[in-house]
Amino acid sequence: MTIETVLGLDIGTTSTKAVLFDLNGGEVARGASRPYRTLTRQPGWVEQEPEEVWQAVVTAVSQITAQIGPDVSVAAICMAAQSGSLLPAAADGAPVYPMITWLDGRTQEIIRQWKEAGSEELVKSISGWSLYPGLPLPNIAWLSEHDLLAFTAARRFFSVNDFITHRLTGQFVTNPSNAGGMQLVDIRTGNWSRRLCALAGISPSQLSAIQPAGAIIGEILPEARRAMGLPEGAVLVNGGHDQGCTALGLGVNAPGKLLLACGTAWVFTGVMAAPEMDSVPAALDWNFHVLPQRYTISQSLGGLGASLEWWVNQAWRGVDGAATRQAMFAALDAELAGTEGDGRLLFFPLTGGHDGPATTQRGGFAGLQLSHSRADMARAIMESAAFELRWALQPVQQAGLPVDRLWMVGGAAQSPHWPQILADVTGIPIRLPAYDNWPALGTAVLAGVGIGAFESIADGLARFQKPARDVLPDAEMRGRYDEMFGLYQEKDILTTEAQRHGDF
Template identity: 50%
Template sequence: MQNAILGLDIGTSSTKAILFDLSGRELALAQQAYPLSTPRAGWAEQDPEQVWQALLATLRQIVKRAGKGRRILAMSLATQSGSLIAAQSDGTPLAPMITWLDSRAEGIVQRWRAAGLEEDVRRSSGWQLQSGLSLPSIAWLKEFRPDIFNAADRFLGVHDFLAGRLTGEFAVDLSGGAEMQLLDISTGQWSQTLRALVGVGPAQLSRLIPAGQVIAPITAEVSRLTGLTPETPLISGGHDQTCAALALGLLNPGQLMLATGTAWV
């Protein structure tokens, strides 16, 4: 029996799964696309359920291609970040996902800038104010869709949404949390100040977990739906571009990565 590890890339245009042996040699690859919807000018949405079904299909493909002679020891997620899913307590989405490409909250961003909030937000979160991150997207829901905002038990990104579906545990790594623009980068915890800006309680945000730690094993239902071995552990990963920078060996100040992708061209 050959041991293997599984990397999952949940991007803006597709899910991708790559199976590696323990020396890093690629063994199998699978991919499943899903659409991006632009119902209005400046809006860019995705259906979280389509992303989930694409992930399940990708996992089934990779298990089939792995064959019976290989055992998947663990898997990890690298995902798009900044996108927002307002959800019920069990992770059921209440509305389409507002993606990182969405600019509907630009008016709110401009108001915050005019009010002199940008430097405080940047100092705490590490990000300049910009539409497409979760912080202004939550503010947009609060102002223009209070029905969704008030019904939301959770505000999730792609990483913690899928972690919840795979394991029952809603957890997000620090790079994914940072891209929500709700993380205090000096403490590595959710920022009380930024939460207060948009009226989000601590229980509405997922557990923060460092990259490389076990979130939880997959559920029996996910094992049944995909063919993965029961109790396969899900390891906390990171924002896709952060993971790409690490893979390229960018570890020191002054190093630069130039990246593009399907969603940018």
């Protein structure tokens, strides 16, 4: 008897992972690449070698096919890809320039000029995205201004999804959410925008064709199949942006449900039924969900996790019996269990926040006393992330958008303390699902739907259901945090003011 399987690919910013599932949602095998190298040819540039990303896919998939027996058949692959990286390619799809990642900062000046010229409103009203240095729209414009040779050689502009899709199938196809991340799509029509393409300096014909998520793109090319050990007939199903695939996997697919992804960067993502941009605060960026007739609204809070990582590295560095990162965090967790918080020790993040996700600012501790321990200080850092989240969610709630529950994933979700702090500070119940590769799971559901193995996405999700734990706000702590949040906002505004004046 042959076991039919679907393969979810998670192409992240630093490495690629692959998970093979049977059609009941059980894991069959896993694979993972090494991290890609990062090129910094100029200060502030963050590029990657496209060939290395492709080889990462080959490695991750090959690891899986090497593990499975002849009774296991891989019917389909589907991809969750990070959004925002740009790859200029020739007409035949061959790269003509390194991949410019979304972490690259070369377009600062262009962004400044566009903002000065008042273009942000136009861009936002069409694409749904505010202007950020790392997105393909400004990066293409940068190439046309600063590297005409590369710009002229580039007949096509890929997202990483489009590049891998072309390598796998030979087709120039993308999906709504990865296309949306290029900031060149009209969010209301779902088509490439002529005006945004004109701003970038290109024609829509230089971009891949937008097709629905969950639809078969085509068979995997023989050469790619052989390199990865895939069987004849295996197809590629159109996937999407990794945040969207994660949200799909978690069941965050209707208004009121929010995904809180706490990785290096913290991003919350909600769901809308229509692209009614005026109904949502401007700080939120719009994209297509990987579900039809669904849109995502999301806001990055930046690297809020970095402050705790920094603190643990400082205050638990070299501690006896805590040689690994894991052991250091275990020591932190044990010491945190003895803390209560006195309501007046405040931390201000060293990077990220409700109003400046991309900047690395100066923060600090206020209200410190001799009685405070390093664990008290760690608690204050966790609380600061919760305050920033609450601060960012306030305009969302004030706009009348429901925020019923937060699905929390990523490193901070593993903490025995942080989810409770987030629930207590925001007053929102938090769901902690017990799984660790949601992008791959979400795409596996899309793959199963694409090949007709599942009747619907709901059917697929039911098969892939994972256990979850709910963390509810504590009423007493809620009251204490209300007061503390007031202090936090007041003090933060003072500090921001002082920083603007160049004092700090």
